[in-house]
Amino acid sequence: MPQILFRSTALFTTAAAALLAGTAQAGPVTTLPQVFPQPVSMTLNGPALPLGSEATLVADGTIDTATIALVRGALAAAGVETIHLARSLPGNARGTVVVLGTATASAVRSAVTQLDGTLPEQREGYTLTSGLRGDAALVVLAGKDADGLYYAAQTLRQLTARGSLPAINIADHPAMAIRGTIEGFYGAPWSTVDRAAHLDFLGSVKANTYIYSPKDDPFARDKWREDYPQATLDALKGLVDQARRNHVRFTYAISPGPSICYSNPADVQALKRKFDAFRALGVRSFYIAFDDIEYKKWNCDQDRAALGEPGERAAGLAQAQLSNSIYSWLKAQDGDEAELMIVPTEYYNTTETPYKAALRKVDPAVYVQWTGTDVVPPAISIGNAKDATKAFGRKTLLWDNYPVNDYGESAGRLLMAPYAKREAGLSKELSGILANPMNQEAPSRVAVFGSAAFAWNDRGYDADRAWKAAARMLASDDAATTEALMTFFDVEHLAPTFGSQPWQPSAPRLKATLDGVAEALATGDAGARRTALAELKTTADALAGASDTIRAGVADAGFIAQSKPWLDALQLWGRALQATAMGLSSADQGGSRAPAFLAQAKALAAQAAAIQTIPNTTRPQGPIKVADGVLDVFIERAPSMILVGQDVRGE
Template identity: 55%
Template structure:
C-alpha cells in the first residue's frame, strides 16, 4: 500500500481575513507551551489566549521573556508588533504586521524540536483580534500552520441599540458586546428609544443603580476592545438657544464619562423640525423650518464637539432629522455648511429600511452631508408594523462590495431579541471587516456555529430554522429578502413534478420534501438541547413551537399526496390532520411585551401555509365507494 502524505486544509476564520496562506501541516500543541508575553499586553488578550490553549488541552503554561535561539518547545508569542520578542518571532515566521489601525499578523508553524505561534498587533485592538483568530485556527488540540495578515476595511463596525420597544437588559448588553468582539467588531452604541433618561427625561440624572449597572456594561466593552458610545436624544423637547439645555447635555455626558465612556452621540431622528420647542429659538434662528432646524442643531453639535476635542475624546456622532435618502434639501444644505467637519453623520441608506445599498448610494450620501457617512443599517430591527410576528434571521446581503471606500463604517440596528439578532448581525460585522471577500452563506453558517458552540449538527438545525424566518420586510409591501427560499425550492419542485404527472419526479420530489419536513420537525428539539446561548431558546420559543407544528403538518401533507398517488384509502384524513395542526400553529402568539408590535408568530408564511392548503387540490381524490356499490 502506498504511503500518503498528511493533507492539511486551510482553516475558516470569520470575518474573512485580508490574506491567509497555508504554510504546512497542522501540528499538535501538546500539554505544555511557553508563553512569551511582550510588555503592554492587556489582561483580556492574555486571558483569551490562555483559554484557547486550555481548550486545546494545554495544561502547563510557562512564561519566558524571549525566544531561545533554537526552539525546544512550543512557543506562543503575543504583543504589539514593535516589541522586541514579537519582532524576533515575526522575522522567524516570515510574517509582517499591516500598517492599518487594528491590523494584526498571526503565524504558526512547527520546526525541528518545537513550534512557534506569534500573535502580533498593530495596536492593542489588533492584538485582541489576533487572539480571536487564534481561537479559530485551533481545533481538536491541533494548530493550523498559517500566515495571516489582516485588518478591517471599515473603521467603525458594530451595532446600535436604537430600536423602539423593550430595551435589552444589562446582562444582554454584556453578552452582546462579547459576541461583537468574537466577530472583531469595535463599536456598540447605546441608544434605546425607550430609555426615558436618554430621551423623554434626558435632562434628568440617571438613578444611581442604573448608572452603576451601565458602568458594568462599559467595563465589559472596554475589556472586550469594543467602544461604548453613549447617545442622548434631546430632540423632542430641547431649546437649542437655551444655555441651560446645552449644560444639561454636558452634565449627562459628564456622568457617563465618569464610567469610562469616551465616545458620545446626539440623536436628532424621529422629531418634528418644522416647529420650535421654545419661543427663544425663533428669536435666534428665525421662523421654524428645515434650514433653521439644521442651523440650530449645528450650533448645539458644534459646541459638544468642541467639548470632546478639548477632552481628547475624538469625534461626536449624530443622526440627523433627515437621516435617509440623499435628496438635496434646505436642511441638508445648511447642515453640510454649518456642521463641524469632525462630527460623524449617520445615514440609513436610500430609505429607512432599504432593500439594497450601493457604492453610488454612499457616494451620493457623502455629497449630501459633506463627509463620509456612518451607515445605520436598519436590519434586522423588528420594531415596525410589517415585522409583526416575525424574527428576521436571513443573512446580511444586498450591500455592495466596495462600500468600505465610501463609508466610515456600518452599525446594525438589531431586533428586540438580542441573541436571535446575531445571525444577521454577524454578517454585517463580517462585511464591514472585509466587504470584498464577504461570503453570505458561509458567514451565516459561521453565526449558527457560534450559537451552537461549534456543534455541526446543532448548526444545521439552526440553519433549517433560520430558513423559516428568512423574509426581510421593508416599510412597503415587497420584502427585500424572500421567505423560506430553501423550503420553497423543494415545494416548487414538488408542485412542478405533480403538474407534469411524472411518476419518477413525483416520487423523488415528495421524498425530498418529506425529509425536509422531518428535519424541520426535529430542529426545535435539537436547538433546545444544543444551543449554548440560553437566551436564544427563550427569545424564539413560540417560533420553535410553531415550526414543529408546521413541520408535522407538512409531513402529513406529503404522506397524503403519496397515499393519493398510490390509490390508498383514507387519504383525506392526512390532509384533515394537517389542517388541524396548522390551526394550532397559527394560534401561537409572540411573547407579550417582547416587541413593539405583537401578534401570531409567522413561520414560512406564504410558503408552507399555501402549499398545505393547496395540496388536496393537486391530486384527484376519487370518492369512496358507497355501501350500495
C-alpha cells in the same frame, strides 16, 4: 514529444490509482481553516504544528488580561496543558513558544524575523505567523495596537477550535473604522444580561462599537434632562467595563430633539451634565440623535427669537451649532479620545434639501449617520454611498436597519436571512457600519455576524458562507444542530421593507422543494410523483424535528428563550407538513386515509398560526410568522393538487 507525453500520462494514471486506493496519503491532510471575519490574507506554510502539552507564553506586562485569556484558551483547545510565562524570547524553551505583543515589542520583531513573517501596519491590524523553530512550534501574534493584538488572539481561538494549529501566515486589518451595532429600536430595551452577552459577541467578531440608544429609555429621550438613578448608572458602568475588555467602544446616545430649546444655555448645560455622568464611568464616545422628531417647529420661543422662523434650514443650523458646541467641549475634556456621532432628522435618502445644506456645517470630525436609500433599504451600492457623501459633506456612517423588527411590516417575524445586497467596495465610501438589531438580542447575532464580517472585509465577504458560519457558531460546530439552524433560518428568511415588497424572500430553500412537489404532481408522471413526495416527507421531518434539535444543541439559553414562540410554531408547521405529505402520498396510492391526514394538517396549521409573540418583549406584537406565503399556501392548496377519494383497492 509523443513518448514523453505517454510516460507522463502513465505516471499520472498510476498516481491517480494510488490516490483512489488510499495508498498515496502519508499523513493527515492540512486544509485552510475558515476564519470569520475573512482575513485580508491567509496562506498555509505547512501541516499541523506539534504544539505538545507544554508551552511558553512570551508577553510583556502591558498586554490586557482579556487578550492573555484568549490565547490561553486557544492553546488549551489545542491540547496544551501547561503554560510558562516569560518576558523575553527564550533560547531553549520547553515545547511550543507563543509570542504576543504590539509591533514595537522586541520579542515580537525577533520572532517574526525567525519565521520570515511581517509586521502589521494599519490601525487595528495584526499578523499571525506560525511555524517550526527547530523541532518546536513558534507562534507569533503581532498587533499594530492593543486592539489589533486582541483580534489576533480571537483569530487564534478560531484556528485552534479544530484541536490543532497549522503553520500559517495571516495578515489582516479592518476595511472600515467603525463596526458594530446600535441598540436603537423601539419596544422593550435589552436587559443588562442581554447587553453583556452582546458585548462578548461583538468582541468575538472583531466589532468595535456598541451604541446605547434604546428608544424606550425615558432618561435618554422623554426625561433626557433628568439624572439616571444610581442603580442604573452602576449597571451601565459594568457594561462600560465589559465593553472595554472586549475592545468595544461603549457609546452613549441621547435624544433631546422632541423637547430641546437649542438657544437655552440651561438645556445645553443639561446635555453636558448628562454626558459628564457617563464620562465619569469611562465613556469617551457620545451620540446625539435628532431622528424621528418634528423639525419644522420650535420647542421654545427663544429659538424663534435667536434662529428665526422654524423650517428645514433653521433646524439644520440649530442641530449643527449644538453638535459643534458639544464636540468642542468634549475635545477640551478628553482630547483625541473624544468622539461624537449624530443621526440627523433627514437620515435617509440623498436628496439635496435646505436641511442637509445647513447640516454640512457640522465639524468634519463628527460622524453623521445615514440609513441608506430608505429607512429600510433593499440594497446599498457604492453609488448610493457616494451620493450620501455629497449630501452630508463627509463619508457617512451607515445605520443599517437590518435586522431590526420594530415596524409594522416585521410584526411576528425574526429576521434571520443573511446580511446581503451591500456592495463590495463600500469600505471606500463609508466610515463604518452599525447594524440596528432586533428586540431579540441573541437571534440578532445571525445577521450581525454578517454585517461585522462585511465591515471588516467587504471585498472578501461571502454572504452565504458567513450565514452558515453564524449557524455553526450558535451550534458550537455540531453538524446536526447547524443543519437544524439553517432550516430555522430559512423559514425566518423574509426581510421586509416599509413597503409591500420584501428585500429578501420568504423561505427560498423550502419554496424550491415545495414548488418541485407541486410541479411533479402536475406532470402526472408516477415516478416523478413518488420521488417528489419522498423528498416532501424528508423536508417535513426536518422541519418538525429542527426545534428539538436546536433546543438540545444550542448552548445559548438566551437564543432558546427569545426564539421560543418561533421554535414552537416551526414544530407545529413541520407536523402539519408531515400530515400533508402523508395525505398526498395516501391519495397518490389510492388510499382512504388521505382526507384524515389532510384535515389533521389543516388543524395543526391553525394551531401554529395562532401562536403569538412573547408579551412585552417585542414591538409590534402579533401572530408568529413561519415561512409565510410559502408553507401555509402549500398546505392550504395541497388537497386540490391530487384527487382525494376512497380506496379503490379495498385498502
